[in-house]
Amino acid sequence: MGILDYANPTRVMRFSRAVKPWFLGLGLITLAVGLYGAFVTAPADYQQGETIRIMYLHVPMAWLAMMAYSMMALSAIGTLGFKHPMADVSAKALAPIGATFTAICLITGSLWGKPMWNTWWVWDARLTSVLILFLVYLGIIALWQAIEEPIKAGKVTAIITLVGAINLPIIKFSVDWWYTLHQPASVFRVDGPTIYPAMLYPLLICAAGFTLVFFYLHFAAMENELKRRRIRAMQMRAARRVAPEQPTLPQGSTA
Amino acid sequence: MSAFRALIARDVRLATRVGGGALTGTLFFLAVIVTIPFGVGPDLNLLSRIGPAIMWIGALLATLIGLERLFQSDKDDGALDLLRLTDSPVSSFVIAKVIAHWLGSSLPLVLVTPLLSLLLALEPRAILALTATLAVGTPALSFLGAVGAALAVTLRRGALLMAVIILPFSIPVLIFGVAATRAAIVEPDPFWPPFALLTATSLIYAVIGTLGAAATLKIGDG
Amino acid sequence: MWAEARLKMDGLALSRGERALVAELSIELVGGDAVALVGTNGSGKTSLLRVLAGLAEPTAGDLIMSVQGADADLPRNALVHLGGHQDGLKGALTVRQNLEFWIAYFGGSGLSIAEALDQLGVGHVVDLPAAILSQGQKRRVALARLLVAPRPVWLLDEPTAALDVASTARFLALVEAHRQAGGIVIAATHTSLDLSNLKTLDLGDYPAHGQDGEHTVKDAESYWLESEPV
Numbered sequence: 001m002g003i004l005d006y007a008n009p010t011r012v013m014r015f016s017r018a019v020k021p022w023f024l025g026l027g028l029i030t031l032a033v034g035l036y037g038a039f040v041t042a043p044a045d046y047q048q049g050e051t052i053r054i055m056y057l058h059v060p061m062a063w064l065a066m067m068a069y070s071m072m073a074l075s076a077i078g079t080l081g082f083k084h085p086m087a088d089v090s091a092k093a094l095a096p097i098g099a100t101f102t103a104i105c106l107i108t109g110s111l112w113g114k115p116m117w118n119t120w121w122v123w124d125a126r127l128t129s130v131l132i133l134f135l136v137y138l139g140i141i142a143l144w145q146a147i148e149e150p151i152k153a154g155k156v157t158a159i160i161t162l163v164g165a166i167n168l169p170i171i172k173f174s175v176d177w178w179y180t181l182h183q184p185a186s187v188f189r190v191d192g193p194t195i196y197p198a199m200l201y202p203l204l205i206c207a208a209g210f211t212l213v214f215f216y217l218h219f220a221a222m223e224n225e226l227k228r229r230r231i232r233a234m235q236m237r238a239a240r241r242v243a244p245e246q247p248t249l250p251q252g253s254t255a
Numbered sequence: 256m257s258a259f260r261a262l263i264a265r266d267v268r269l270a271t272r273v274g275g276g277a278l279t280g281t282l283f284f285l286a287v288i289v290t291i292p293f294g295v296g297p298d299l300n301l302l303s304r305i306g307p308a309i310m311w312i313g314a315l316l317a318t319l320i321g322l323e324r325l326f327q328s329d330k331d332d333g334a335l336d337l338l339r340l341t342d343s344p345v346s347s348f349v350i351a352k353v354i355a356h357w358l359g360s361s362l363p364l365v366l367v368t369p370l371l372s373l374l375l376a377l378e379p380r381a382i383l384a385l386t387a388t389l390a391v392g393t394p395a396l397s398f399l400g401a402v403g404a405a406l407a408v409t410l411r412r413g414a415l416l417m418a419v420i421i422l423p424f425s426i427p428v429l430i431f432g433v434a435a436t437r438a439a440i441v442e443p444d445p446f447w448p449p450f451a452l453l454t455a456t457s458l459i460y461a462v463i464g465t466l467g468a469a470a471t472l473k474i475g476d477g
Numbered sequence: 478m479w480a481e482a483r484l485k486m487d488g489l490a491l492s493r494g495e496r497a498l499v500a501e502l503s504i505e506l507v508g509g510d511a512v513a514l515v516g517t518n519g520s521g522k523t524s525l526l527r528v529l530a531g532l533a534e535p536t537a538g539d540l541i542m543s544v545q546g547a548d549a550d551l552p553r554n555a556l557v558h559l560g561g562h563q564d565g566l567k568g569a570l571t572v573r574q575n576l577e578f579w580i581a582y583f584g585g586s587g588l589s590i591a592e593a594l595d596q597l598g599v600g601h602v603v604d605l606p607a608a609i610l611s612q613g614q615k616r617r618v619a620l621a622r623l624l625v626a627p628r629p630v631w632l633l634d635e636p637t638a639a640l641d642v643a644s645t646a647r648f649l650a651l652v653e654a655h656r657q658a659g660g661i662v663i664a665a666t667h668t669s670l671d672l673s674n675l676k677t678l679d680l681g682d683y684p685a686h687g688q689d690g691e692h693t694v695k696d697a698e699s700y701w702l703e704s705e706p707v
Contacts, residue, residue, distance in 0.1 A: 110373070118372040123297030131374075135286055144281050148568070148608060178293060235605050239614060261581030265567070272569055333563025336532055337622075341583065342555035 009226050020219040027193050027212030034209045038201030047220065052199075054112040060207040064214050065133060068098030072140075073165035076158035086222075091228075092144055093221035097214065099131025099137035105130055119147075125179035129172045136164050150229055177181035258341060262351040263358070269328075270359025278415035279320040279358045281367055286370050287313035299376040299383045300344060306375030307385050311429055314364050314389055319425070322400030323407055323417055325352060326472065330408045335472075343374060346469040353394075353401050353464070361393040384439030384446065392432040395457040398464030399424055405471035427456050479629040479659035480545040482508035483530075489538035490685070491524050496684035498524055502538070504678065508629070508659035515665075516680035522665035525680065526632045529556050529663065544629045545592050558626075560633040563566035568608030572599075572618050575596060576625055583626035594622035598619055598647055612639045623655075631655060633664040646671075671674065 011219070038056035045052035070092045078087030109121045109127055140157055147153035271275045291309050292302060301307075338348050368389055372382040403417035410416070410419040431453035438444035489502040498521030507510065516521050527533045528540070528662045531554035542553040566575050577589045587593070594600045597617040602610055609616065616639040623631060631652070651673055654660050656672075662680075666672060 104488050138282050139351050222316050236609050239605050239609050258582045261578055332565055333561050334565035340554045342552050375558045380504045
């Protein structure tokens with residue numbers, strides 16, 4: 001079954017309803033295992049102590065924030081290149097999820113950094129790039145909301161998403177360059193030279209769990225968007241419906 | 256009075272619903288705050304020193320740019336004429352529209368200020384002072400911008416002309432706002448005198464701005 | 478409903494910008510009168526409506542608008558409805574929310590929203606966002622404003638422009654009902670309106686420059702031309 005078979009909203013809806021619970025169920029089970037590993041079995045860091053455990057939330061969020069944007073860019077290609085009617089539904093559903101995951105990444109990063117830097121924020125190259133990604137997400141959401149007509153909004157947003165996809169690596173590079181220009185990278189390294197397997201496995205399991213939940217959210221948001229468009233179509237039809245003629249003459253404002 | 260409240264309620268509703276101006280204005284504010292450090296460098300000591308100024312300039316630009324459309328959407332759909340078909344003076348609907356705009360667009364800026372202040376490494380005292388000065392000072396910008404917005408619909412010219420005219424008038428607000436915030440950071444400087452001056456400026460601009468905007472709107476129908 | 482609604486123009490002169498449009502316009506209307514305002518494009522139809530609505534002031538002459546029982550000093554802004562060529566609807570709000578706002582703003586004691594929309598044949602759109610309505614539906618919703626917040630004088634600018642035959646008939650019946658209730662209707666129009674005892678006011682009959690070439694009212698343009706040094 002090719003992807004073009006999924007141009008029919010009813011079929012997409014049915015497929016989404018069928019697979020969505022599995023993603024959620026598997027995701028929650030995986031997360032339970034991963035978080036148990038993260039908070040119970042994994043050791044505290046010899047330098048950072050217990051705060052290292054924020055990593056198990058922070059790092060998957062960073063990965064998923066980038067993955068969501070990649071998926072949005074793919075959807076944009078689907079909209080512009082293949083005119084696939086579900087592509088812009090997918091893209092629109094992804095934007096708030098991506099923004100939320102990016103926000104969680106920023107907040108957890110800030111919480112993680114506070115004890116080390118003694119400030120909530122540093123203009124570290126890596127953090128700053130994520131902050132700009134967050135801005136781009138919010139801009140795209142605002143763009144979706146600014147254009148009322150869904151098809152036009154989909155095309156315009158797809159173009160901006162692709163401009164962003166090309167731009168984000170350039171931004172990342174320039175921010176790295178800007179940061180090293182001002183101060184050599186010394187504050188903070190997430191990955192370090194090596195990461196212990198006792199930390200790596202919980203991290204990977206958490207990431208897998210969050211990814212499954214992410215897909216669940218994506219399906220749910222797509223369903224919502226389909227319903228929203230259905231409501232709009234029904235409203236248009238309701239507006240066109242001819243009102244039954246009234247036999248009596250209308251009365252004036254004297255009534 | 257119920258007409259006044261109805262207009263405020265309608266405008267706040269339009270601003271905060273999907274596609275309204277509240278989100279975009281706040282995003283613009285955020286974008287300005289995030290962009291400036293790339294110009295001045297990531298040094299937190301420097302940023303915390305110029306942070307209040309950055310935040311104030313961001314709030315100034317976000318307010319003025321958002322205000323351009325204060326009367327424009329009502330002009331576009333013809334509602335602006337209808338809003339004047341009451342026995343209350345034009346200035347009363349100007350006040351209602353400015354209050355609604357402040358609630359829908361400036362209040363969100365004030366509310367996100369503590370969060371954005373963290374990006375500029377401001378101290379809790381400075382954050383408190385900055386939020387307070389923005390809360391008290393942004394009404395001055397809104398009322399001032401109302402004159403520009405009235406000019407924009409009357410002259411059918413864009414935001415650029417409006418900014419050229421309005422920016423110089425907003426300088427006192429910027430001076431007192433930043434001075435009060437700085438006073439909260441640098442101990443010996445007193446906080447209250449500039450804060451009181453800022454409040455006074457807001458009150459004066461509320462009067463001048465309302466009368467100016469109402470008069471400008473009427474000229475449009477000359 | 479409207480006792481002794483009265484509208485008197487005495488020697489009215491209008492101008493738009495620097496251009497004088499109309500001069501020496503004197504006419505008196507009472508409750509039940511309907512006037513078709515005709516004239517070529519740019520003859521000042523819309524300007525006259527705006528002056529009557531209190532949105533602009535005449536350059537000369539007197540204008541009295543009154544209705545018994547209302548406050549003697551109520552400005553004419555509060556006595557008129559303007560059914561302009563623009564609808565004044567917010568697309569993001571539903572039809573009901575739009576009309577509720579105008580009821581709260583104008584103070585309504587007329588028909589309910591549902592009744593008013595029904596009479597104009599658009600009762601079924603009441604809970605739809607205004608943005609998705611067709612042009613004719615928007616116009617009819619805008620005209621419903623005149624029914625939910627009653628006012629004695631209706632100033633209409635091409636009210637039937639976007640309406641089909643059936644809707645026009647409905648609307649004209651509402652206009653007749655408004656007249657029977659003692660209201661006054663002035664409609665700028667290019668088409669003939671099927672109303673009883675319709676008076677016609679042709680603005681071409683009140684030129685700003687006198688018939689015999691004598692300037693009754695000087696507009697700014699001719700003033701500056703004359704004052705050119707010889």
